[in-house]
Amino acid sequence: MPRILIAPDSFKESLTATQVCRAIAEGLQTINPKLQIDQLPFSDGGEGAFELFEALNLGSTIACDAQDPLGRSISASYYGFEDGKTAWIELSQASGIALLKDAEKNPMLTSTFGTGLQLKHALENGFKNILLGIGGSATNDVATGIFTALGGKLLDHAENAIQARGEHLGTVAGLDFDHLIPELESAQLTVACDVSNLLLGATGAATIYAPQKGATPAQVTALEKGAEHLAQIIQQKTGRTITSIAGGGAAGGTAAGMYGFFNSKLEPGFELLSKLANLEERVKQADLIITGEGKTDNQSQYGKVPFKLAELARKHNKPLYLFAGSVQADQNVLTAAGITKAIAIKTETMALEYAKTNAFELLKNAVAHHLKTQL
Structure with missing residues (x-):
């Protein structure tokens, strides 16, 4: 049975990192309730x-x-x-x-x-x-x-x-x-x-x-x-x-x-918290890694959780999926970082306030939809 590591940052003004973990886990369980899921709400050393x-x-x-x-x-x-x-x-x-x-x-x-x-x-x-x-x-x-x-x-x-x-x-x-x-x-x-x-x-x-x-x-x-x-x-x-x-x-x-x-x-x-959480060992043991943050843009490559986690995933040849409120980063930036696929939970026509208010369900449903063929 695939072992999945969920290690997201928070979605600011919407979901805590713990809530992001739970939404992703619920989405995965709708695909297969027997998956081995390791939930690790993460932070880059700031809040959370x-x-x-x-x-x-x-x-x-x-x-x-x-x-x-x-x-x-x-x-x-x-x-x-x-x-x-x-x-x-x-x-x-x-x-x-x-x-x-x-x-x-x-x-x-x-x-x-x-x-x-x-x-x-x-x-x-x-x-x-x-x-x-x-x-x-x-x-x-x-x-x-x-x-x-x-x-x-x-x-x-x-x-x-x-x-x-x-x-x-x-x-x-x-x-x-x-x-x-x-x-x-x-x-x-x-x-x-x-x-x-x-x-x-x-x-x-x-x-x-x-x-x-x-x-x-x-x-x-x-x-x-x-x-x-x-x-x-x-x-x-x-x-x-x-x-x-x-x-x-x-x-x-x-x-x-x-x-x-x-x-x-x-x-x-990130390095300090990684040591405390034994993160690299968790990455090694996982078959698939899922991360997330509120907004992914080209600035995210400079120290944000998903990109630092992607470095570890790439080092150990593990696929990594990123779910974010919005994805504005260039595809070449995402690919170079080792991110297998980045998925935005907010569509272009969706109101921002609606996306923030309904982020849990949107995230859960996006995970179930985009990963069903992978699991």
Whole structure:
């Protein structure tokens, strides 16, 4: 009996990765109820990793007091692994753009302080190996919020403490590391990062991502100058150059800041999660692999789950089918990636809202229709 691995990302604004797994599985079972199905809701290291950990039963979620991007008190969760030493913190839980109304989005005013409070809670509760997933941020503060939540201080020319947020990056004259929490000394901080954007420049944090977070053109310029200034201050204090780190521009410069303040490692999120899930071995054991995401376009080839999974499928000579809300990628891009076939569940005449609302049934039916001859 064929063994099938289902390993999709979420369909944003429509289905979680777990729901995508279930829809695909139900579609397969209408073809043959005896198929061996391995469901693995996946993530590229941004939002959604909790689902993977819970599917694998690796530990449990832990709630703690935190702040949203504008400093309002909230409760936010992170994931503690069974070893009691490793924790996964998802930046979007406390510093995510989804926590704000449209009118509140402004990276001049937002901060990663709440994520820093989560790190503090995890470190003070014995977790020494911290993995930080940084997708979906509302911020452009270069991790200054995290730094101050962990006891660091941003100082102005009069050595007064400055609040950490985007608009203050350019006024930082000094950094105080003296009061960082002691648990940091024995901790290993790793940032899960799948983009290659640098902190500054035409593909940098401010230019590419700040407009999506509510920044005006003038604010983009200010954030760029502020990040450049802070980078100089960090280099003077620590000797670390944060402007040349591939991926440093991710999450409003959070990746660059984590390296600059704490000498954190940056690792591809997909690779980190693949190791935790023993993904390559699952691919080897499968006869057919099915993946999915909300929209597949030519940008998907740069680190998105279906294309990273396709690399493994191609390596082990396994067929891989991709189901997506829409498929806008060139066929040669799909073929080169090792994707056997890419299928859109939304037709050209179908309204987008209808497709989002009915995504589960559309996906289930598409799987049953397109794979019946393969199984």
